[in-house]
Amino acid sequence: MMTTFRNTFAKWSPAEALQLVGATVRKRLTGRSADILEENERLNALKADGYRVASEGDCFVLTSEARGIKLFCRKLSSDLLVLWQLYVRHELAPLIDLVRARELPIRTIFDIGSNIGLAAVRLSHAFPEARIFAVEPAPDNFRILQKNVAANAVAAVLLPTGVWHKAARLYFDRSFRDGQDWSIALTETPSGNLAEHVDAVSINDIAAQHGVTAIDLLKIDIEGGERYIFNEAREGLAFLAITRVIAIEVHDEYRIEDRIKAILQEAGFRISQSGEYLVGMREGASLPLHALHP
Numbered sequence: 001m002m003t004t005f006r007n008t009f010a011k012w013s014p015a016e017a018l019q020l021v022g023a024t025v026r027k028r029l030t031g032r033s034a035d036i037l038e039e040n041e042r043l044n045a046l047k048a049d050g051y052r053v054a055s056e057g058d059c060f061v062l063t064s065e066a067r068g069i070k071l072f073c074r075k076l077s078s079d080l081l082v083l084w085q086l087y088v089r090h091e092l093a094p095l096i097d098l099v100r101a102r103e104l105p106i107r108t109i110f111d112i113g114s115n116i117g118l119a120a121v122r123l124s125h126a127f128p129e130a131r132i133f134a135v136e137p138a139p140d141n142f143r144i145l146q147k148n149v150a151a152n153a154v155a156a157v158l159l160p161t162g163v164w165h166k167a168a169r170l171y172f173d174r175s176f177r178d179g180q181d182w183s184i185a186l187t188e189t190p191s192g193n194l195a196e197h198v199d200a201v202s203i204n205d206i207a208a209q210h211g212v213t214a215i216d217l218l219k220i221d222i223e224g225g226e227r228y229i230f231n232e233a234r235e236g237l238a239f240l241a242i243t244r245v246i247a248i249e250v251h252d253e254y255r256i257e258d259r260i261k262a263i264l265q266e267a268g269f270r271i272s273q274s275g276e277y278l279v280g281m282r283e284g285a286s287l288p289l290h291a292l293h294p
Contacts, residue, residue, distance in 0.1 A: 011043055012040075012075075039076060042081075045088075055075075058075055059144070068125070072144050082116065086119060091276055106129070106216045107216055109216065111123065111135065111219050112218070113135065113136065113219075114141075115136060115221075116145050116148055117145035117149050117156075120149060121148055124155065130217075131155050132156040132157070133210065135206070137163075161199065162200030162201075163203060163225070164228055167200065186198070186223075202229075204238050215244065218245070219248075223251065226251070230260045246264065247279050248278045260278065
C-alpha cells in the first residue's frame, strides 16, 4: 500500500492525486472512466515497460536509461499518446528501417510539425550525425519541444513558425479531429481568438535562410496543412529538388493523397507507404545537379 501511495505522488501532485481517487470511486459506482484514470493507466503501462515516471510542474518526466531518453509530456494532454505512438508502437521504425536499408546519408532533417519534439528525439537517435530543423507553430507545444530537445542534447534548430507554400499570417484552428494539442491546425481564415496567430514561411524560405542545399529527410505532419504545401498550382515546391527522402502523414479528410503522389512522381520520387507515412524517395538518393548548387 505504501508503495502505491509513493508511486501515485511521484506522478501526480496532491490535488491531482485526490482527483484520481475521486475518479476511481466514480468509476466503481457508475462504470464510467475519466481522462485522469486513462492517463494513469498509460503511465502504469509505461512503468511496466521500463520507464521511470516523475512529476515536474505541468509535466510528467519519463526516463529510460536503457533507451537513453528523458521525455517531458504535459499532464492530461495528447502528449502521452504521441509518446505511445513513437516509443511503444514505434510508428517511425518502418521509415527509419527503409532509409537505413538504402544506406542513405542523413545529415539534414526537416521535421515540419514537430509537436513536442518526440519524433525529433527519435530521429536524432536513429541518425546521430543529422542536424534537425524542428518546426512547430503552437506556443505551448514549442515550450515542451524546447525541453525535450535540451534534455536529450539533440542537435537541432528550433523554429516557432508555421509552414505554408508562401509567407502568410495563419490562425490556429482547434476544430480539427479531437482538438487536442497534437491536432492543432493552421488556416489563413481568421477564426476564434484573432490574437492566436503565427507568421508562416515556406520550406524554401527555411532552406534559404539557413543555407541548406540538401534535405536528406523531410518529415511533414501538419494536420491537413499538407494540402496547401502541395497545392494545385504547384506553388512553392522548389524544395523538392533538394530533397532525398520525404515522409508525409496525409490526412484523409481532404482527399489529397492522389495529388501529392502525382506531384512527387513528377518531381522524380518513387512512392511507397511506410507505416503512417506516404514516402517519396529518389532512386540512389541522388539529387539533380542544379539542386546542390542553386
